[in-house]
Amino acid sequence: MATYDSFLKLNGSIGDLVFYNLNGKNVVRKKSGFNKNAFKKSPSYEKVRQNSSEFGHCSKTGKIIRQCLEEYITKTNDPLLYQKFAKLMTEIKDLDIISEKGKRTVKNGIATELGLQMLRNFKFGSIQTHENSATISSSLWDYSLVLNKNIHVDEIIIETLHIDFEEYQSEHSRKIIPVEKQLNEYFFEKFFSDDEAQLHFIVLKKDDQILQMGFV
Structure with a gap:
C-alpha cells in the first residue's frame, strides 16, 4: 500500500492497481492475488482449505463450551483466556486420528x-485446577463426586454440559451442593442421557471465594 499526490481523485481500479481514499489520504495498492473460486477448487489450496475448516470447527466448539461457563470465566480476570481456550481446542482436535x-x-x-x-488440566486464569483432588464416576441412576479429604469447602457447584458438536449447540444444568458437613463423596442426579456427549465442570467455593474450578 502506498499514498500518492495528485489533483485527480481516483476511486476504483485500473489494471492491477486499486485506488481509494483512507483517512483523507489517497491510497493505491495492488490487487490481491487471492481468487475465491480457486480457493474452493484448486488442489494447490487443499491444505489451506483443510486448516480453515478445522480452525472454524475449533473456534465454534470452544465458543459453545465457554458460553455455558461464562459466569465463571468472567471471574478469572484473564483477558487472554479465550485465545488460550481456542488453542486448547486445536490441540485436542489434533489428537483425532x-x-x-x-x-x-x-x-x-x-x-x-x-x-x-488436557481439558481437565486447563487452568482458568490463576484459579487452581482440581488435578487429582476430584473425580466423578457414573452409576445407573446418578453420579458420584469424590473429593480429596484435604479439600475443605462450603459449596460445590457442578455444571453438566451437553455438547452437540455437529450443530454447535450446547446446554447445561447446574447442581449446587451446600456443604454443612465435610464428606468424601457427594451424589448428584443425571441431567442428560448417557448416550449424549457430556462434560462435567466443578467449582469449589469457600466463604464465597472460588478455591478450585475446572473440568473433571
Whole structure:
C-alpha cells in the first residue's frame, strides 16, 4: 500500500492497481492475488482449505463450551483466556486420528485419554485446577463426586454440559451442593442421557471465594 499526490481523485481500479481514499489520504495498492473460486477448487489450496475448516470447527466448539461457563470465566480476570481456550481446542482436535485431515474434530480428540486429560488440566486464569483432588464416576441412576479429604469447602457447584458438536449447540444444568458437613463423596442426579456427549465442570467455593474450578 502506498499514498500518492495528485489533483485527480481516483476511486476504483485500473489494471492491477486499486485506488481509494483512507483517512483523507489517497491510497493505491495492488490487487490481491487471492481468487475465491480457486480457493474452493484448486488442489494447490487443499491444505489451506483443510486448516480453515478445522480452525472454524475449533473456534465454534470452544465458543459453545465457554458460553455455558461464562459466569465463571468472567471471574478469572484473564483477558487472554479465550485465545488460550481456542488453542486448547486445536490441540485436542489434533489428537483425532480416525478422521481425515480437514475433518478432525474436538469430539474425537476429547474421546482419547490424553485429550480428556488436557481439558481437565486447563487452568482458568490463576484459579487452581482440581488435578487429582476430584473425580466423578457414573452409576445407573446418578453420579458420584469424590473429593480429596484435604479439600475443605462450603459449596460445590457442578455444571453438566451437553455438547452437540455437529450443530454447535450446547446446554447445561447446574447442581449446587451446600456443604454443612465435610464428606468424601457427594451424589448428584443425571441431567442428560448417557448416550449424549457430556462434560462435567466443578467449582469449589469457600466463604464465597472460588478455591478450585475446572473440568473433571
